[in-house]
Amino acid sequence: MLRGAGNRPMSLPMPPRDPETLITIAHRDGRASAPEPLDLAKRVRELRVSRGWTLEQAAQQAGLARSTLSKIENGNMSPTFDLLKKLATGLAISIPQLFTPAPETEAAPRLSVTRGGEGEAFPTATYEHDLLAETLPDKRMLPYHTRIRARAMEEFEGWVRHDGEEFLYVLTGAVRLFTEYHAPVDLRRGDSVYYDARMGHNVISISEDDATILWVTSLT
Secondary structure (H helix, E strand, O other): OEEOHHHOEEOOOOOOOOHHHOOOEEOOOOOEEOOOOOOHHHHHHHHHHHOOOOHHHHHHHHOOOHHHHHHHHOOOOOOOHHHHHHHHHHHOOOHHHHOOOOOOOOOOOOOOOOOOOOOEEEEOOOEEEEEOOOOOOOOOEEEEEEEEOOOOHHHOOOOEOOOOEEEEEEEEOEEEEEEOOEEEEEEEOOOEEEEEOOOOEEEEEOOOOOEEEEEEEEOO
């Protein structure tokens, strides 16, 4: 305990218990002002969703009832200081961060244009890939324009599988997508499918000519 003049005990100031006064913004000249009003319900929901948690999972992390967290996220409850502490602990952040808007990320000046027919070619026995945006390093996706040469599953040596997720959009013709856990799916021009690329998958053309597709593979 701190002691003041005459060796008398001096109490430390208690932290504010009103959520609206939990943070102040320090200016360069030393002044401080209250932040702009923030929608706590929206902020809590954003923090939960950014972690990929359901209401049940987030409530369990914070030691709250699911119904309590639902009321907070829908603005039907003004949380007490104790509830705010539990929320912050469950979300692994400080209480002030509950009232701090998510930082805005600055757009990176990244751009790559691939003209028709200028993609980097990767031909195989079953597919003819044209890699798009090949000049852009550190991509999070790999886009391909692909001509489907295969006409039967027997033309493949086995299932194709790899990390990431995949999006397929049929540009011309018709294709049949085989996966190891689902029945084959026929797709025609304008149809699309999204799937986990760790699942075995192969694509054949079922049209008279080679079908063409846009294939996008995630790298994260």
